[in-house]
Amino acid sequence: GTLSAVLTVEAPARFRLDGRKEVAVESGRLMFQGDRTSESVRVRTSRSEYLNLGTRYVMAVRSDGDELHVLDGEVRRSARRSPNGPSEITSAGTARRYLDDWSPGLGIPLDRTVPQLVAVGRTDEGGLLAFDAFDYQGDLAAGPDRDGGGGWRDAWIPHKGLPPIGLDAGRPLSWPSGGGRGALHHRGGNSAMHRYLKTPIRMDTDGVYYVSFRCRRAAAVGDDVNQVMLVLRKWGLTVEQEILQRTTLMFALNRPDAVAAVYFDGTATRTPLPLSPDTTYLIVGKVLAGRDRPDQAFMRVYRPESPPTEWEPAEWSVVSPAVHSNAVYDQVSVEFTSRTDAWLDDLRIGRSWPAVTKAKPDPAGR
DSSP, X not given: OOBOOEEEEEEEEEEEEEETTEEEEEEEEEEEEOOTTBOOOEEEXXXXXXXXXXXXXXXXXXXXXXXXXXXXXXXXXXXXXXXXXXXXXXXXXXXXXXXXXXXXXXXXOOOTTGGGGXXXXXXXXXXXXXXXXXXXXXXXXXXXXXXXXXXXXXXXXXXXXXXXXXEEETOOOOOTTOOOSEEEEEOSEEEEEEEEXXXXXXXXXXXXXXXXXXXXXXXXXXXXXXXXXXXXXXXXXXXXXXXXXXXXXXXEEETTTTEEEEEETTEEEEEEOOOXXXXXXXXXXXXXXXXXXXXXXXXXXXXXXXXXXXXXXXXXXXXXXXXXXXXXXXXXXXXXXXXXXXXXXXXXEESSHHHHHSSOOOGGGX
């Protein structure tokens, strides 16, 4: 399936929409955001015709020329006076200026601060629906320590019949953006715990949601599943009902050879990744919800030496098929299936990319 791209225009500007995938810009700044699953959008100026190739770029159209800054993917430009002539491709990390409607572009320095002027969602540090940094002391299985973070209806509920998940107080999973004061610690076997959201994730209305968590897994033994998983589900259903109604969305790392997996609407999508044991990784998921349009889930795994940038990625590690789901997720589950130790920390759910990838939320502000 394809995704809708987002085109943001900064006022003052003069432009005209010529169709769902075509726009003519006379003057102003615009930002295009999509990824490799997005449809291509044709942007016309008096000098040029631009076509994105799975990308994110910023353009300024002025009386003295067009300026193009490509942040991800590629943009193909054709001169208006010679549309059948050779097109020019500007790739990620480069920028060009076009002075007229027949000449090739002039290379200019890429200005990575340009998007700040036009990106509507970038400064939305809000959008955080729920989080838990596991800044607890003592035993997570009992007492007030289960009620940390924010955005939840009540405390964590240990899964009945399974051993409780432990807590490493004072030993968070470190990350370049900082960490909390503790982390969940699974010590082998099967374990799970659940919590209810104050604000559900609704697949039956248009919206975009993000989830993130850090995790670390000890070296697997033999054919161990070695799985750490975050599950979004509807409260009150049995496992059989969940399977029948296809009402779960899961983001998981499993297997010793490190497979990133998304389970959505009854379908599993898996991608092998070269991940190492005893290393902290950040898992970021994105959920596109549509009332009439298809729904889709994405997952990206980040290493500590290359954490997320301030911008959403153009490509994801795992991309689910497009489906039609009307599920309402009001329950969050953390589940471990591993014979060896595994850890999870800094769980977040939000409506914006910065909300789940920036520095840890301040508990005082919850």
